[in-house]
Amino acid sequence: MKNIVILISGSGSNMAAIVRAAEHDRWADRLNARVAAVLSNRADAQGLRFAKDHGIATGVLDHKAFATREAFDAALAAEIDRFSPALVVLAGFMRILTPAFVAHYAGRLLNIHPSLLPAFPGLNTHQRAIDAGCQFAGATVHQVTAELDHGDILAQAVVPVLAHDTAPALAARVLSQEHLIYPRAVAQFLAATA
Ligand code: GAR
Numbered sequence: 001m002k003n004i005v006i007l008i009s010g011s012g013s014n015m016a017a018i019v020r021a022a023e024h025d026r027w028a029d030r031l032n033a034r035v036a037a038v039l040s041n042r043a044d045a046q047g048l049r050f051a052k053d054h055g056i057a058t059g060v061l062d063h064k065a066f067a068t069r070e071a072f073d074a075a076l077a078a079e080i081d082r083f084s085p086a087l088v089v090l091a092g093f094m095r096i097l098t099p100a101f102v103a104h105y106a107g108r109l110l111n112i113h114p115s116l117l118p119a120f121p122g123l124n125t126h127q128r129a130i131d132a133g134c135q136f137a138g139a140t141v142h143q144v145t146a147e148l149d150h151g152d153i154l155a156q157a158v159v160p161v162l163a164h165d166t167a168p169a170l171a172a173r174v175l176s177q178e179h180l181i182y183p184r185a186v187a188q189f190l191a192a193t194a
Contacts (some may be wrong), residue, residue, distance in 0.1 A: 001032055001034055003033075003085045003087075004018075004033060004035045004036060004088075005036060005085040005087075006037070006039070006051075007039050008092055009041055009093050009095070010042070010047070010092050012045060014091040014175075018089065021183030021184075021187065022183075025187065027190070031187060031190045035056055036056070037056060037057040037059065037082075038056055038058050040058070041063045041076075041093070042060070042062070043062065061079055063095060072095075076101070085105075086193065089182075089186060090110065090111040091112065102144055102146050107143070108193075110141060110185070111143075112139055112140070112141050114126065114139050114175070114178070115140065115149075116140060117140040117149055117153065117156075118149075122148065126167040129161060134161050135161055137158075138157050138177065139174050139177055141154045141156070154189065158177075159177055
């Protein structure tokens with residue numbers, strides 16, 4: 001069985017979309033894969049409750065308890081590796097990862113970013129897209145490399161930027177598309193690495 005470990009920091013709606021797809025589309029039978037664990041750097045991440053309710057192991061590792069980014073990432077990797085993951089999925093995990101962490105999971109580490117990469121890596125993507133006068137925005141599923149928000153693109157979704165759009169309204173429009181493309185991209189990744 002291929003284990004998927006999902007990392008979250010907040011609401012975890014992308015994680016929930018992946019868990020629901022795994023259940024609905026019977027990934028255990030069809031892809032020999034399952035969501036084995038959901039880990040968070042924040043104890044108050046709402047997504048942890050959803051994961052528990054779906055019978056998934058959860059864990060919290062508070063980054064503030066570690067002196068350095070390297071120490072946190074090493075402890076996080078140790079926690080992740082307890083599940084021998086075939087795939088590690090970043091789903092709103094709001095931490096910059098060290099090169100050592102990324103190298104350890106090379107080729108089995110995916111992220112979703114709320115912009116049409118390579119446009120707008122980093123934070124505040126929706127406001128930046130509005131400010132730039134973009135007519136379209138979206139989200140990107142990509143392989144994670146040492147360079148922030150780079151790496152091979154696996155999937156994208158495009159939404160219009162509307163007249164008088166606000167960042168929260170655009171974020172919600174993009175997020176609804178994230179929930180479609182991320183589970184699909186994860187399933188395709190798993191099928192391709194059979
Ligand atoms: C999503 O929009 C995701 O693309 C974004 O955070 C949100 C998490 O929502 N990720 C990043 O900004 C990564 N730099 P969720 O917790 O409900 O899935």
